[in-house]
Amino acid sequence: MGMSDDYCSTQLIDGDGTFNVSGVDNFVKAVKLGECGLSYAVVSIMGPQSSGKSTLLNHLFGTNFREMDAFRGRSQTTKGIWLAKCAGIEPCTLVMDLEGTDGRERGEDDTAFEKQSALFALAVSDVVLINMWCHDIGREQAANKPLLKTVFQVMMRLFSPRRTTLLFVIRDKTKTPLENLEPVLREDIQKIWDTVPKPQAHKDTPLSEFFNVEVTALSSFEEKEDLFKEQVATLRQRFFHSIAPGGLAGDRRGVVPASGFSFSAQQIWEVIKENKDLDLPAHKVMVATVRCEEIANEKFVLLAENEDWRHLEEAVQSAPVSGFGKKLSSIFHTCLSEYDAEAVFFDEGVRNAKRQILEAKILQLIQPAYQSMLAHLRSRTLDDFKEAFDKALTSGKQFALAAYDCSKHSMSVFEEGCTDATIEQANWDPSKVRDKVRRDIDAHIAAVRASKLSELNSLYEGKLNKALSEPVEALLDAASDNTWPAIRNLLQRETESAVSGLSKDISGFDIDQKITDEMLASIEKYARSLVEAKAKEEAGRVLIRMKDRFSTLFSHDSDSMPRIWTGAEDIRAITKTARSASLKLLSVMAAVRLDDDSDNIANTLSLALVDTTSTSATNKSITSFDPLASSTWEEVPSTKTLITPVQCKTLWRQFKAETEYSVSQAIAAQEANKRNNNWLPPPWAILALVVLGFNEFMTLLRNPLYLGIIFVGFLLAKALWVQLDISGEFRNGALPGILSIGTKFLPTVMNLLRKLAEEGQKPTDVGPQRNPPTDQRAENGVPIYSDSASSSSSTITSSINEIENSSTLQQRRVEKN
Structure with a gap:
């Protein structure tokens, strides 16, 4: 590959038909062809061997193609196809110098390469220069006729939407004016076109549908070099702005963007080598597909390796990133803009399709980061809501109002976060995450509500427990006719107080009336169950209570002073009174009476247990029905029964057995007291003492x-x-x-x-001693x-x-x- 500051050239295809891939790629990079987009033109030249093609190109475009040395004789100079960049012409113009036709080196039979190179030139070039001798115009056996037939024949295999400009350059022009030569040439061209076999679809298609025919003439380079150079300079001006409408390369349909030129030329040559019909529109799509995909992949890799993206991706894994959406949208936009800039000249359908694929790949790449961002927003929103909600409740704010205000504020903050995280190029809807956040907040509100309601319920249950347990126990211990009415009044009073307080406290929770009714009913049920449980508990200790009551009444007088059995007390009456009181306790504890239902338990127990002694004493031979031989009480449901009749009978029997000792001790003490208080012997003993002791x-x-x-x-x-x-x-x-x-x-x-x-041994008082008179007298002996x-x-x-x-x-x- 030859290079200088003004031009650059390389062999595109060698004489054996091998495409120089690496050489062309280096050429494209050297001349920066990829930056041209569609602003470039390709000019090729074909003609007989040694007809001065390379010389014309070198003078016309400032190239440096190898020229024939006239002193060495005529021979093949250009082998294959060479490619060069024109110097000093805008837009960028590439020139292809084709191997000459009719060369003796290939022989008459080897015309395959001529046709292949001609088809390649027509497929790639915007302008095809056909170099021909002036003296061949009007001749039947002119050297250019086979060339024109080849061009027209291969054109039938080329499905191209654009018209290629055929610029016939008449060399070594004679004195005959061009105005006279051009009609003859055009007539010859039309005859050749008419004689070329064409497909049925193009049988009547005129030449102008395929080609834009231009004719120019140049004087002999060897004989009139100065005039030749002037005419070449004039012709050169026609290649400036050649791609503008009306220019030599004005038809831009089907042009491959400059960045795809190398690949396009390679693929076209491979199709031609395989002797296939070349469909340029399809080829254009194929080139666009390959190149757009390459560009898209390149931009995707650049984005994936972008430092800003990597830092953003790493940062969003641990915490939410402020301005996430804008930053990522900017990176996304830059990637797509670069793709659009490089693929703008390729087929629009292919370009857009590959762009969509690129967008999808980028979205797939960044979606995990976006989801992480939303996850952080969700977590942060829930945490902030919990904190704000707890503070609101701690400050004494009403539950429902606090829940509404805090949830509204939190959702507003979440929406702002979603807006900040929104990626312009992605049509992602955060509604699912928003719904999850809403469900999380609602679940937390429900959990806190349940906890608060449970605390309130426990609070009032504790109050009821404190207000009912000890008073109920004391009332049951007293065991009188007013015990259960007093318990009912106490239960009603405390239940109403608890229900009123609970109803007031839960009014701010904004709960359904059904739930409110259930809670109030539950607290009422709890109060009732508490009394019933306490009654069952006391019923389990009824025997102890009975013995304590008996002991209290039997061993203490009406002033609660310990009783001394002096002998004046009526132990039988006292025992009966104490046992009756104990029996009263048993009757009170036998059933729960919270519904003010009447029963006959007390009378049944009294008749069966207390009055049974006198009855059995008078009617020992009569067998009567035992009212306690049952497991239920009359008019008392089993659910309200604490002590069954059979259990009452057993308890009473045990009670009597355990209190008999106290009664026996009292009787013994009374008898002993009587004996201790009687010190005199019997009268007969006194009489015997008087008689015998006289x-x-x-x-x-x-x-x-x-x-x-x-x-x-x-x-x-x-x-x-x-x-x-x-x-x-x-x-x-x-x-x-x-x-x-x-x-x-x-x-x-x-x-x-x-x-x-x-x-x-104590000393006695010493007085004046005197001898008392001794007066011994005897009276009656x-x-x-x-x-x-x-x-x-x-x-x-x-x-x-x-x-x-x-x-x-x-x-x-x-x-x-």
Whole structure:
């Protein structure tokens, strides 16, 4: 390939018919043909060998094709087809120098290459120069006739929409004016056209439908070189702006864009080599298809490797990107603009089809990033909504109003984000993501609403639990005729309060009336179930409650003071009263009475359990029906039954068995108290003592000293009695009393003797000594002693009294402790 600052040339097809692909590609890049679009023209020249074709091109277009050396003789100079760029002509003009016809090197029989090259020139060129000698005009055996026949014949194989300009260049013009030569030449051309076999479709088609025939004449280069150059310069001017309407290459239909010239020429030559009919419109579409696809692929790769796109794609994976839509639209627009700029001159249908494919590929490439952007918007919108919604609720805003305002604001922000993420070239609808965001927000509102309602429900259930549990338990423990009416009043009052409060609190949640009614009904049901559960719980402890009530009434008087069984109490009446109260408790706990329904449970239990003793006593032989031999109460549903009749009978039997001991203990205590309070022996014993002890009594009267000894012994016995608490010890029984007294007797006696010893060692007051008169008199034979005996007796008495008092105080301290 030859190159200079003004021109560039390469061999397009060699003499063997091989297309120089790499050479043409380098040529196209060197002359920057791809930048020309449709603003270029192709001129080719054909004619007999050694007719001066290369010389004409070199002078006409400033090329440097190899010329024949006249001094070496005539021979083949140009082999194959050569391609060069004209120097100094606008628009860009390419010139093809074809191998001459009728060359002796190929021989007469090798005309295939001539036809192939002629067809190639007609298919590729806008202007075909036909170089011919002036003296051949009007001759039957002229050298140019075979060439013209070849041109017209191959034209029948070329389905081209445009008219090719045939510029006949008459060389070595004689003195005959061109005005006379041109009609003859045109007549010869028409004759040749008429004689060429044509397809049926073009049998009557005139030559002007296929060709635009132009004729020019040049003087001899060798004889009139200066005139030749002037005429060539004039002809050169016709190639300036040749593609303009009316120019030599003015018919631009079917022109392949410059960027596809290399590929188009290669494909045309391959079709010609295969001896196929060349359909230029189809070829144009094919070239456009290949080139547009190449351009589209190239632009797609450039976009995929674009740094801005890569940074944007990476950034959107982790967080939303501000201005995402504008940035990506700009990258998208740049890619399509570059494609349009390079493919603008190719077939419109193909160009648009490939553009759509390119758009689809780009959209497929960027769609994951767009979806990531929407996903971030969705997530951020939901998070922002949750935060705003929580703040609104915390500030005390009404639930429904807070939900409406926050959701409206969040959806507005999401719409702004979608608008910011919108890609101009993509007709993507974010409605599905918008619906998901709406569903997410609605789901969160529903979840928070459910949570808040659950909290309210739990709150009021807790209030009901606190307001009902302990009062109901206390009322059931009291167990009177007013127990269940009081429970009903309490339940109604607290339920109405809870329903009123709950209804007021849920009014701001904007929920259906049906749900409101269900919640209020649920709280009412809960209150009722709470009372029923508490009643069932207390019914499970009814036996304990009955025994506690019996113990309270039986062991305490009307002033709630512990009862002392002195013997004056009517234990039978007290027992009956206590058992009746316990039975009342059982009747109250037997069934739930929240609906103010009357029943006969109390009377049934009373008749069956309390009055059965007297009845059985008077009618032992009569077998009557047992009203408690059933698992249900009359007029009481099984769902409201807490204790069945059979269970009541069993509980009563167990209750009586466990309270019998208390009654027995009370009776025993009363009997013991009676015995302890009766110290006198029976009358017969008193009479026996008087009769049998008369002699001893008289002895005591005769000897008063015995009375002092007996008195002292009495005092000692009394002190021991008090000190040992003999009466108290024997209240627990004879044997326990004897054992207890036996263990305490010796320490008590020793203590008593120690006290006496201490009293004896105390100093006495010393007065004036005088000898009392000894007056021993005997009255009735009994000696009478004076003050000494009485003083000693009084001393002993005082000591014993002191010991007794100290023992009494000690005993009281023990009792207090």
